[in-house]
Amino acid sequence: MTQPFNQAKGTAIRRASRAGLVMLVLDVLLVAANLRAPITGLSPLIDDIRQATGIGNALAGLLTTLPLLAFAVFSLIAPKLARRIGIERTLYMGLILIAFGLIFRFLAPVWMLFVGTVFAGVGIAMGNVLLPGLIKRDFPDNVGIMMGAYAVVMNGIAALASGISVPLADELGLGWHGALSIWLLLTVVTLLIWIPQLRLQHKPSASASLNGKGMWRSSLAWQVTFFMGLQSLMFYTMIAWLPSILKVEGFSESTAGWLLSLMQFVSLPTSFLTPIIAGRFKGQRSLVTVIEIGLLISFLGLLIGNTWVSVISVLIFGFVGGASFSLATMFFVLRTKTSHQSAELSGMAQSIGYLLAAIGPTLIGLIHDITTSWSVPLILLVITAILFWLAGMGSGKNTYVE
Template identity: 45%
Template sequence: MKNTSTRRAGQVLLVWGLLVVAANLRASLTGVGPLLNRVQSDLGLAPAAAGLLNTLPLLAFAALSPLVPRLAARWGEERLLGGALVVLTIGIAVRWIPTAAGLFIGTVLIGAGIAVGNVLLPSLVKRDFPTKVGLLTSAYAMVMGGVAALASGVAVPIAEVAPGGWHTALGFWVVFALVSVLVWLPQVRTSGPAGPARRGQQLPWRSGLAWAVTAFMGLQSLGFYVVVTWLPQVLQDNGVSPAAAGWLLFWFQIVAVLTSLAVPRAMRWARDQRGLATACSVVLLVGYAGLFAEPRWALLWTVVLGLGGGACLVLALAFISLRAQDAASAGGLSAMAQSIGYLLAAVGPVVFGLLHSLSSGWRAPLLLMVVAAATQTAAALVAGRGTVAPTWRPGSELTAPAADHSAPTGR
C-alpha cells in the first residue's frame, strides 16, 4: 500500500513538473512581438536584424532537435531536460542585459533550451503515461498556449510601468524559468542514462508515416508563427487599430487554448484521428480563405483560425506519441518532426513577408497560407493512423523490441 501511494505521489509530481516545464516553452518567445518596435528603436536595429529575434529560436529548434535523442541516451531524459531548463533560465537573464549582444545571445540560449523541451515532453508522456497521451498532451498544450497568450498581453503593460522598460518585460519570465528548475529537480535525481536499446535507435527518415506526421507538425507550426508575426499588420492594413489588432492576436491564442480542451474527448470517440485532424485542418483553411476573400471580417476569421490552430497543435503533439511504438521511438519521431517542422516555421514568416513586399499587398501571402492549409489537410489523412516502425543502427547487437500494446495506437 505504501509503495502504491509513493508511486502515485511520484506520478503526480511528474505531471506537475511536465506542466511547469510546458509553461516555459513559449512565453519568452511570444512576449517579443508586441515589444519589437521599442526594441528596434532603442537598440537601433535594422528591420532584418529585428526579425531575427523571431527567427533565431526557430532555427535553434530545427538545428538541435535531431541531436536530442542521442543526448538523452547519454545523460537521461530527466537530466537533459533539467539542463535545458537551466540554459533557458540563463538565456532569459542574459537577454535582460540592455545591449544588442545580450539580446541576441540570450535569444539563442532560449531557443536551445526550448528545443530540448519540445522534443522530450512527448517522449516522457509516452513513456510514463501511455494510456493518457491525449489528455496529458492537451493539458500541457493548454498550459503552454495559455501562458504564451498571457505573455503577449502583459508585455507592453509591464514595459510601460516597470523600471527598465522592455528589458524588464523580457527578463520577467526568468522567475517562471527558475520555478521550473526547482520543480523539476526531483526528476533529475532519479534519472539515469538510457539503455542500449535506445542508443541503437535512429530517426525514422525512411518512414512515409513519419514524414506525414512531420508535414502536419511543420505546416501547423508555420501557420501559427505566420499568424503571430503578421496577423496584426494584416489587420491594421485593413482598417483595424493597432491596439485592437494586438487584442485580436491575444484572442486568437485564447481561443486556441480553449479549443485544445475539447480534443482529448474527440480523440476518445474516434477509432483514429484522421477525420478529426482533417476537419481541424479544413477549419484553418476556411480561416485563411476568409482573410483572403473578406479581410474586413477580421474578428470572425481570427476566431476561426484559433479554433483550428488550437486543435491542430494538440493533434500534432499527440501524433508523435500515438504513432510511436514506445518512448524511444517517440523521441526519434519527435526529433524528426520538430526539426523539419520548425525549419518550415522559421521560413514561413520570412516568405510571407517577402511575398507581401513583392506583391505590395496581402493577397499573395494569404494565398500561400491557403495552399499550406490544403497541404496540411492532405497530410492529416495519412498522419492520423498507424505506427511508425522503429529504426535501428546497423550493427546494433539488439533487435527491435515488440510493440507496446499498452498504449493506444489510435487505430
C-alpha cells in the same frame, strides 16, 4: 544511479505514491510553462528594443527568427542527448539554458540580447522534443489528458506573455530588459521543483529506440513531420502578419493587436480537448478533416476582407490552430511504440517543422512586397492548408513508425 530503460518499471517507480504522481504532473506542467513565454513576450517589445538600442529592422526581425532556427537545429540533438544521460537530466539542462538566456537578456550590451535569445531557444527545443516522450512513458493511461494539459499551459502562458510584456515594460517601469527577464522567476521555481526527478532517470536499452537513420527513412515519420511543419508555417505566418492583414482591412493597430491575442486565447479549449479526443480513436483522419475545413474557412474569410467575416475568421483560426498543434504533438505519441521513439519522431518533426516556420513568414512577407497585396499570400496559405490535410491523412492512419 542511471537505470536501463523499462517503461513499465519507470511508471511503477513514478507511481509509488500519490504525492509523487502529483509532483510529476506539476513538474511536467511547469516545464511546459517555460516553453513559449520567452519567445512570445519578445515580439510586442521589438519596437521598444529597436528604439532603445538603435538596431535596424533586419536585426530586430532576427530576434524573432533565432529561436525558430535554434529549434530546427537542436531538436535533432535533444533525443541523442537523452539517450546518453536520460530524459530527466536533458530536460533539466534545457531549463538551465533557458535561465541563462533570460539572465543574458537582462544585461546591458545589445549583443547579449541575441546570445540570450539563442540560449533560450536551445533550452526550449529540448523541452519541446522530450516532454511528449516523457508523458508517453509515465502516463500511458492518461496520455490524451496530459498532452492536452501540456498544450494548454504552454499556449496559455504564451498568450499571457504577449499581453503583459508592454504593461510590464511601460506601466510598471521595468523597461524591456526587465519585462523580458521577469520569466526567470518561473524558470528558477521549475529548476528547484524538478530536482527530485533527477533521481529517476532512464536510458533506453538497445531495443527500446528506433535507429535515427531508420526514422528518417520512414514514410509515416515524414508524413507526421510535414503535418507538424505545415501547421507551424501557418501558425507563425499568422502570428507575424495577421495584424498587418487586419490593418489593410480597416482595423486599427490596437484592435488588430487585441485580435491577435484573442486568437491565441481561443485556441486553449481545443488545445486541451483535441489530444483527449484523438486518443479515444484508433485513427484520426476525421479530426484532421474537421481542422482542415476550419483552416480553409479562416483563410478564405480573410481573403474576402469583410470586417465581421475577418473577425470570425480569426476566431476560427484560433480554434483550429490550437487543435492542429495539439494533434501534431499527439502524433508523436500515437504513431510510436516507445517513449524514445516518440522523442526521435518529435525531434525529426520539430526540426523540419520549425525550419519551415522560420522560412514561412519571411517568404510570405517577400511575396507581399512583390505583389503589394495580401491576396496572393492568403491564396498560398490555402494551398498550404490543402497540403497539410494530405499529410494529415497519412499521419492519421492507425499504424506505427517502423
